[in-house]
Amino acid sequence: MNKHSSSTNKKKILVADDDTAILHVMTLMLEDDGYEVTSTLDGETVQKVQNELPDLVLLDIWMSGIDGKEICKQLKSQKKTKHIPIIMISANKDTRDIAKEAGADDFIAKPFEMQDLLAKVEKYTK
Amino acid sequence: MNKKSTKELRNNNQSDAIKHAQDIIDIVREPFLVLNDALKVVSANAAFYKMYKVSKKDTEGTLVYKLGNHQWDIPELRKILEEVLPKKERLTGLEVTHDFPDIGKKTMLLNARKIAGIELILLSLEDITAQRQAEEARERDEKRFRAMIEKSDDAIALVNAAGKVLYASPSTIRVMGYTPEEIQKLKNPFELVPPDERKPVTTLFEQVLKKRGSSGHTTHRIKHKNGSFIWLESVMTNLLFDPNVYAVVINYRDINKRRELEIQKDEFIGIASHELKTPVTSIKGYTQVLQNRFRKDGNIKAVELLSRMDGQINKLTSLIADLLDSTKIEGGKLQFHEGYFDFNELTTEIVDEMRLTSTKHTIVKKLATTKTIYGDRDRIGQVITNLISNAIKYSPHSNKIIVTTSEDKETVTLCVQDFGVGVPKEKQDKVFDRFFRVGGKKRDTFAGLGLGLYIAGEIIKRHSGRIWVASDVKKGSTFCFSLPIKKGMRKKQTNTLVEEELKHE
Numbered sequence: 001m002n003k004h005s006s007s008t009n010k011k012k013i014l015v016a017d018d019d020t021a022i023l024h025v026m027t028l029m030l031e032d033d034g035y036e037v038t039s040t041l042d043g044e045t046v047q048k049v050q051n052e053l054p055d056l057v058l059l060d061i062w063m064s065g066i067d068g069k070e071i072c073k074q075l076k077s078q079k080k081t082k083h084i085p086i087i088m089i090s091a092n093k094d095t096r097d098i099a100k101e102a103g104a105d106d107f108i109a110k111p112f113e114m115q116d117l118l119a120k121v122e123k124y125t126k
Numbered sequence: 127m128n129k130k131s132t133k134e135l136r137n138n139n140q141s142d143a144i145k146h147a148q149d150i151i152d153i154v155r156e157p158f159l160v161l162n163d164a165l166k167v168v169s170a171n172a173a174f175y176k177m178y179k180v181s182k183k184d185t186e187g188t189l190v191y192k193l194g195n196h197q198w199d200i201p202e203l204r205k206i207l208e209e210v211l212p213k214k215e216r217l218t219g220l221e222v223t224h225d226f227p228d229i230g231k232k233t234m235l236l237n238a239r240k241i242a243g244i245e246l247i248l249l250s251l252e253d254i255t256a257q258r259q260a261e262e263a264r265e266r267d268e269k270r271f272r273a274m275i276e277k278s279d280d281a282i283a284l285v286n287a288a289g290k291v292l293y294a295s296p297s298t299i300r301v302m303g304y305t306p307e308e309i310q311k312l313k314n315p316f317e318l319v320p321p322d323e324r325k326p327v328t329t330l331f332e333q334v335l336k337k338r339g340s341s342g343h344t345t346h347r348i349k350h351k352n353g354s355f356i357w358l359e360s361v362m363t364n365l366l367f368d369p370n371v372y373a374v375v376i377n378y379r380d381i382n383k384r385r386e387l388e389i390q391k392d393e394f395i396g397i398a399s400h401e402l403k404t405p406v407t408s409i410k411g412y413t414q415v416l417q418n419r420f421r422k423d424g425n426i427k428a429v430e431l432l433s434r435m436d437g438q439i440n441k442l443t444s445l446i447a448d449l450l451d452s453t454k455i456e457g458g459k460l461q462f463h464e465g466y467f468d469f470n471e472l473t474t475e476i477v478d479e480m481r482l483t484s485t486k487h488t489i490v491k492k493l494a495t496t497k498t499i500y501g502d503r504d505r506i507g508q509v510i511t512n513l514i515s516n517a518i519k520y521s522p523h524s525n526k527i528i529v530t531t532s533e534d535k536e537t538v539t540l541c542v543q544d545f546g547v548g549v550p551k552e553k554q555d556k557v558f559d560r561f562f563r564v565g566g567k568k569r570d571t572f573a574g575l576g577l578g579l580y581i582a583g584e585i586i587k588r589h590s591g592r593i594w595v596a597s598d599v600k601k602g603s604t605f606c607f608s609l610p611i612k613k614g615m616r617k618k619q620t621n622t623l624v625e626e627e628l629k630h631e
Contacts, residue, residue, distance in 0.1 A: 019408065022404065025415060028412075029418075032419070097463075112407070
């Protein structure tokens, strides 16, 4: 059923959000669709990605304690990580501009349609 | 009789004079006393007896101070009669107020004159109590009204048609930080409004000027003398034709507290709706994951149920979005992402979408325009969705909805027509107000927050467009909006309202 037949071929997605339920359900969506998912509640983990770079980062804009926008800017400024596509997620529609400013590749507003999320993830991991 | 002594002659003259005086005194309407040099009453006129309620018997031959059982022992009178008159011969217009035990407090205007040769004193005692009381009442009234204005929390200014301040009340210090004198020195009071926000205020003033007695209010900011910006509500009333005023009266009310509370409330709604979105997001996510898994397993019944659940979650999402949008509008924080888009394409997209959600209603498209317009595609789409879903909601007993687009040189127009319950004439102005809901007994029949059309109205206004309704009760409603084709400046939000003409005598 999965589009990525062998586990080694699976695209790796890093999901960062400060809500456990959202993190869980996004993981389910992506895993059901054949992705390998690493999830974290802590924004700093994202900043520290060095080994096993993900193929895509799904990043909540308002991670409590740390600003998703800053994480995004940082990843996009580093040589090693700047090629990784980042999709920012937020409950605030108007943060579309913030996502753009932070250098994110795309943006998705909560609550979202599963289809929209999967379509965007697919688009950036092709 | 023709040969009389000088003395006799004098006596005769004297008695003639007294008689003469008596005649005059009697016809005069003012109370009058004639006193001899011992200050005893020689005579009094009818007016005196009437006014001061004493009898002739008790009066004539009595020492003036002893009149009415010593009621007339008035210090001022003693002074006049004993000190002033002997030297000056006459005295006019002296006002004396005395509390008479029998007749109460009286104010008298005394005129006295000594008649030389016959040693008599004429004393008129005009009762001016009523006059004085009226004057005092007038004065009290004026003081009261002045106090009302001067001690009022509101600052009040009278301005002429050019906007020049003719009067400013002392409360301007409390409200604006400027003394009334400083306010009067301004070219006009609107100078205190930040330049970018001045237009709605001056526009209101011009509108009020146009019509006698008309009144309008607006809320706006001004720069306080201390440099901070404060919120005021201004009420302007045109009394230029009123001969007692000859001015436009402007009331300034400090509404900072109210404004703070409103902001707090809107912030709270903003936070609350944002918080609500988080669990809604995961519920929606789980629903769709389940739906997907049941689909893979071929459980169509479960898929259908979950699809209904997802529809309800979408309703919840749109309620939350409306709450959030309305607070953003109030806070002036509604953002637009503008660009060029095909108006018909958007309309078609939304009509198709709505056809999926409404099984009962047939949505007929009559699209004439082909224009590309400039604006926020999502927000305009939101307006169209709102109008169509309202048409569905308010026509439970009919099944047709017509969506029309048209254009002229400058604008494109979209109308949504239904054949439902309609809006009564008197409520048609209010349907675009925040929190307006269809009232009356049927209130519960149509659920909603009363925000949809308010948000739609604000979105259209901010695109320099126009939104309106034509409706007949039980026949249906047509809601339309038009947008300029040319890229236009977005309008600032304003809160002005010109009220009906005041009734003025």
